[in-house]
Amino acid sequence: MTLQNVLPWIIRAHKEGWAVGAFNANTMEQAQAIALAAQAENAPAIIQISHRALTYIGSGNEIRGLQYIAAIGKVAAESVSAPVSLHLDHGSERDVLQALALGFTSVMFDGDGYPFDENIAITKKLCEAAHSVNACMEAEVGEVPKPDGKELNHANIELTDPDEAARFAEMTGVDILAIALGSVHGMKSKEVSLDLNRLETIRAKVSQPLVLHGSSGVSDVDIKQGVSLGLAKVNVATQMSAAFTGGIRDVLSKDGDVVDPRKYLTVGRENQVAAVRERIRFLGANGKA
Numbered sequence: 531m532t533l534q535n536v537l538p539w540i541i542r543a544h545k546e547g548w549a550v551g552a553f554n555a556n557t558m559e560q561a562q563a564i565a566l567a568a569q570a571e572n573a574p575a576i577i578q579i580s581h582r583a584l585t586y587i588g589s590g591n592e593i594r595g596l597q598y599i600a601a602i603g604k605v606a607a608e609s610v611s612a613p614v615s616l617h618l619d620h621g622s623e624r625d626v627l628q629a630l631a632l633g634f635t636s637v638m639f640d641g642d643g644y645p646f647d648e649n650i651a652i653t654k655k656l657c658e659a660a661h662s663v664n665a666c667m668e669a670e671v672g673e674v675p676k677p678d679g680k681e682l683n684h685a686n687i688e689l690t691d692p693d694e695a696a697r698f699a700e701m702t703g704v705d706i707l708a709i710a711l712g713s714v715h716g717m718k719s720k721e722v723s724l725d726l727n728r729l730e731t732i733r734a735k736v737s738q739p740l741v742l743h744g745s746s747g748v749s750d751v752d753i754k755q756g757v758s759l760g761l762a763k764v765n766v767a768t769q770m771s772a773a774f775t776g777g778i779r780d781v782l783s784k785d786g787d788v789v790d791p792r793k794y795l796t797v798g799r800e801n802q803v804a805a806v807r808e809r810i811r812f813l814g815a816n817g818k819a
């Protein structure tokens with residue numbers, strides 16, 4: 531299939547209490563793994579690219595990175611019959627516009643660091659741009675921190691204020707809204723609980739489907755509960771990279787003589803297909819294509 535805007539599946543998931551998985555890719559093999567897993571599970575799925583992944587893929591040039599991944603995502607989606615979307619994750623205003631011009635079917639503007647009213651104004655403008663090319667628009671209220679190895683004080687995390695979320699959703703017309711419920715990006719173990727009471731309050735005030743960032747560090751019990759309460763897009767990055775890298779590490783540690791990158795990248799890709807399939811089934815998206 532051509533790259534799809536999977537918003538209709540996210541809306542359906544929101545109504546029915548399951549979620550579409552959005553998986554970060556840093557390499558061609560990781561993007562392929564997401565499409566192959568969607569195919570194997572007959573599920574909608576999202577390949578998403580962070581700002582740092584773009585910079586990596588473009589060897590320091592993020593526009594070049596967007597061009598590369600637009601081409602890779604297009605071929606990955608067209609190689610399977612399940613609906614696959616290509617999403618820009620945590621984009622700047624400039625990256626969002628560039629991604630839309632390159633055929634991304636979904637974008638996120640990360641207004642972290644902007645005053646609330648400015649975040650609203652930029653998001654509103656980008657919504658119009660996304661909708662003019664039938665793409666899905668995501669934005670965020672609150673903060674899911676990216677500690678990048680630095681010490682984090684969980685008590686200082688700015689969780690989403692339900693009234694602000696309602697005002698933001700109404701004024702911007704955003705399609706899906708990322709909210710902060712206590713998760714943290716980049717965690718290697720599942721230790722965090724979500725503020726599910728806050729989620730219930732937000733769900734009552736916001737009609738749009740809600741997005742969970744930083745799911746790798748959240749307990750599965752809380753993710754399941756959160757999905758039943760309105761989280762209809764769940765972002766998974768670190769957990770997938772752990773599967774991919776784990777496969778490569780196994781090959782290299784068993785055979786110190788290996789030089790052909792295909793030998794270890796094949797195993798990394800296979801491991802990631804299995805990990806994406808597991809998350810798709812966990813989120814209840816299997817069979818929903």
Ligand code: G3H
Binds near residue numbers: 554580582619
């Ligand atoms: O939110 C973004 C994901 O956690 C991936 O982050 O590519 O910047 O490491 P990264």
Ligand code: 13P
Binds near residue numbers: 746768
């Ligand atoms: P994790 O790396 O914690 O899974 O975060 C994923 C994410 O939110 C990407 O936007």
Ligand code: ZN
Binds near residue numbers: 620743
């Ligand atoms: Zn995120």
